[in-house]
Amino acid sequence: MDRDTAEPDADALPGPNAQQWVDFHQEYSAPSEYSHEFVWDVTREADGPFVTDVDGNVLLDFTCHIGAAPLGYNNEKVLEKVREFDLVEPMKIAGQDMYFGSGPNPDEAEFPGSSHLMQKLTEVSSQYGMDTVFLSNSGAEAMENAMKITNDYRAPAKYGVAFSGSFHGRTLGTLSLTKSKDVYTRHYPEISGIETVPFCADRGCDADSCDCGFFAGGGSQLRNMLAPEGGHVDPDEIAFLTLEPIQGVGGYRFPSETFMEEVAAVTDEYDIPLVVDEIQAGVGRTGEIWASDHYPIEPDVIASAKALRVGATISRSEVFPSQKNRLGSTFGGGDLLGSMMGAFTLEAIQEHDLLDNATRRGEQATELLRDDAPDHVEDVRGKGLMLAVEFDTPERRNAVVESALERGLLTLGCGKKTIRLLPPLDSTEREIELGIDIFCEAIEAVGPSATVA
Numbered sequence: 001m002d003r004d005t006a007e008p009d010a011d012a013l014p015g016p017n018a019q020q021w022v023d024f025h026q027e028y029s030a031p032s033e034y035s036h037e038f039v040w041d042v043t044r045e046a047d048g049p050f051v052t053d054v055d056g057n058v059l060l061d062f063t064c065h066i067g068a069a070p071l072g073y074n075n076e077k078v079l080e081k082v083r084e085f086d087l088v089e090p091m092k093i094a095g096q097d098m099y100f101g102s103g104p105n106p107d108e109a110e111f112p113g114s115s116h117l118m119q120k121l122t123e124v125s126s127q128y129g130m131d132t133v134f135l136s137n138s139g140a141e142a143m144e145n146a147m148k149i150t151n152d153y154r155a156p157a158k159y160g161v162a163f164s165g166s167f168h169g170r171t172l173g174t175l176s177l178t179k180s181k182d183v184y185t186r187h188y189p190e191i192s193g194i195e196t197v198p199f200c201a202d203r204g205c206d207a208d209s210c211d212c213g214f215f216a217g218g219g220s221q222l223r224n225m226l227a228p229e230g231g232h233v234d235p236d237e238i239a240f241l242t243l244e245p246i247q248g249v250g251g252y253r254f255p256s257e258t259f260m261e262e263v264a265a266v267t268d269e270y271d272i273p274l275v276v277d278e279i280q281a282g283v284g285r286t287g288e289i290w291a292s293d294h295y296p297i298e299p300d301v302i303a304s305a306k307a308l309r310v311g312a313t314i315s316r317s318e319v320f321p322s323q324k325n326r327l328g329s330t331f332g333g334g335d336l337l338g339s340m341m342g343a344f345t346l347e348a349i350q351e352h353d354l355l356d357n358a359t360r361r362g363e364q365a366t367e368l369l370r371d372d373a374p375d376h377v378e379d380v381r382g383k384g385l386m387l388a389v390e391f392d393t394p395e396r397r398n399a400v401v402e403s404a405l406e407r408g409l410l411t412l413g414c415g416k417k418t419i420r421l422l423p424p425l426d427s428t429e430r431e432i433e434l435g436i437d438i439f440c441e442a443i444e445a446v447g448p449s450a451t452v453a
Contacts, residue, residue, distance in 0.1 A: 001045035001052075007434065008050075008060045008408025013038060015055030035063070035412050036405055046073035049424050049431055061410045062435050064422040066248075067280045070307040070345060072424035077348040078341065085111045087337070100336065112343035114334030117310070120346045124289045125314050128299050132317045136333035139279035139305030140169030143242075145313040145327060146301045147173055150240035150273045152321045157239035158192070161222070161272075163199035165250035165415075168242065168277055177242055180250045195233060197221045199243070201253035203381065210258070220262045226270065235270035240301070245291035248280035251415020252388030254381055260295040273300040273319070280386075283307035284349045284425050287359035287384030294383060307345060309338035354425040358384035361427045368436040376448060378417075387421040388414070389439075396446060403442035409435060 014022060014037035021039040038059065044052035049061050049072045064070055071077060102110040109116065118133035134145055151157055162168070162177040169178070176190040198213040198221060207215045214220055222241075225231040243263065247253040267274045276299040281291035283304060292299050302314040310333045321327065349355060362384045369380045369389060379390040391397040397417045404411050414420045423435060 001047045001050060001058075003047040003050060004428075004430075006047065006050040006058065008058055008438065010057040010059055010406070010408035011055070013053075013057065013405055015053070015057060017054040021054055035401075036410060038405070038410065048072040048075060049427060049435070057408065059408045059410055060431070060435050060438065062421045062423050062439075063410050063412050064424055066306070066412065067283075067285055067422055068306040068309075070283060070285065070425050071348060072426075075348075075424070075426070077352060077426065078344045081111075081344050081347075082340070087111075112340050113336055114310075114339040117308070117334070117339040117343045117346075118312075120343055121304070121308075121312055121314050124346065125302060127293070128302070129316055130302065130314050132315055132320050134313045134320070134327055134333075135339070136311035136313065136329050138169075138311045138333075139277075139303065140171045140174045140311075141329065141333065142279065142303035142305050142311035142313045143168045143174045143177070143275075143277060144171055145311075146242070146275045146303045146315075147177075147240065148327065149313065149315065149320050150275060150301060152326065153319050154237075154239045154273065157237050159233055159238045160191075160194045161238060161241040162194055162196055163243050163247075164196055165199045165201070165247050165253060166242075166244060166277075167247070167249035168244075169279075195225060197225065199247060199250070199253060200255055200259035201247070201251070203254040203256050205256045206258045207262075210256070214259060215262075220266070222262065222266050226266075228270075235272055238270075238272050240273045240275045241267055242275040242277060244277045244281065245295060245297070246281045246286065246383065246386060248420075249414055251390075251418045252381065252386065252420050253415070254383065255295070257296070260297055264295075264297045268298065274298065275301040275303065277303050279303060279305045283345065284355055284358055285384055285386045285422070287355055287362060289349070289355065291383070291386075308342040309345070310334060310342055349425065352426060355384075357427070358425050361385055361423065361429070361432050362387060364429065364432050365421065365423070365436055368433065369440070372436075372440045372443075374443060374448075377443065382421075385421075385423050385425060385427065387423075388418050389421070390415075390418045393417055399446045400439075400442050403445045404439055407438045407442055409438040409442065411439070 018039040022037050039054045041052055041054040051059055051061050051073050121133050122131050164179045166179045168174040175185050176194050178184050179196055200212045200214040223229050225233050227234045276292050278290050305311040362382050366382050376392045381388050394417045401411050411419050
């Protein structure tokens with residue numbers, strides 16, 4: 001496959017082979033959410049945003065596996081380095097359980113491992129004074145460990161603060177912070193002491209014009225809930241305040257500067273640890289390494305995963321527990337292959353100026369979308385290549401996802417009526433133009449009225 005000339009070529013989806021794979025999978029799997037009945041053939045050609053399914057259809061993937069494949073498929077910026085090494089099993093060696101290296105010393109290592117990945121993560125987080133990392137398996141574990149270390153750091157704290165519309169993971173701990181869809185949390189037990197405040201998703205508002213409920217009564221609900229401000233929560237008993245700098249599952253909701261300034265002011269004034277969930281928005285997706293870098297906040301803990309291939313909880317050494325074995329993950333995060341891929345991804349972002357590329361291609365995409373948007377598109381928004389198109393109804397959103405798929409473009413819904421677009425960070429001008437043209441054709445095909453079969 002030649003990425004420079006490849007184009008989507010799709011017949012009716014799912015094809016007969018894909019349907020067999022879907023039926024086979026579902027015969028044994030617990031019910032879960034599959035956005036499309038698209039079955040990637042891991043043995044077939046794929047490059048960057050282009051991928052082949054088990055029926056030979058070529059699709060343009062503007063989902064990047066919800067950000068977990070930031071450079072798309074089989075990207076030479078990473079694979080060229082991986083091919084240099086003759087790796088041996090077991091490649092899944094947990095960095096917490098066993099030290100491992102690949103040469104006489106770290107500077108002469110044959111390939112990077114968990115130690116190098118942690119070093120790189122502290123380098124790209126040094127603007128926040130972060131110097132310590134704990135690796136795990138997933139984003140949910142990264143958030144769980146963020147909750148653990150801040151509760152230990154602030155002991156005997158009894159509160160945590162989360163925002164409406166948030167999504168932080170599927171474990172019972174992270175579900176206690178998840179305030180979006182009922183299907184994620186219904187009837188599951190919660191950890192106690194979690195207070196919820198509104199997330200201000202009007203990115204152009206100020207304290208006087210905001211109608212989201214965050215600013216009220218001459219201040220913010222965040223500030224007003226604190227005992228010194230007349231509320232019921234002692235700020236000294238708050239272990240953490242956590243937010244996604246840009247909400248993902250909740251609908252690609254971008255906050256206003258005023259909202260973020262108030263979060264920064266309250267957490268700084270009352271010395272409340274700020275935990276940012278960068279699992280979907282981080283590692284270059286928005287045109288900065290961390291989405292937090294766009295805003296006037298100073299995170300105390302960063303939770304990352306997806307694009308890193310492993311989970312990572314990043315903070316300052318004094319925030320982490322000093323007691324040995326207070327944190328642990330048997331045969332867990334920091335496996336050799338995942339850490340190497342995470343390190344190479346960070347290297348590729350730096351070596352190929354992919355932050356600048358994400359910014360330029362994101363601007364191109366939003367301009368094209370806004371130029372061609374019909375009246376039933378209510379909003380086009382984004383930072384870098386974290387893009388969203390919001391429609392007037394959930395039905396139209398769903399119909400556009402299906403219409404795009406019929407044309408060979410993979411997209412994903414989020415929130416109630418929004419489609420998210422996540423092209424690879426190294427997308428070319430041609431690929432953005434091609435994808436957005438198909439997307440706009442899908443919107444036009446759905447037309448002014450939309451029903452879903």
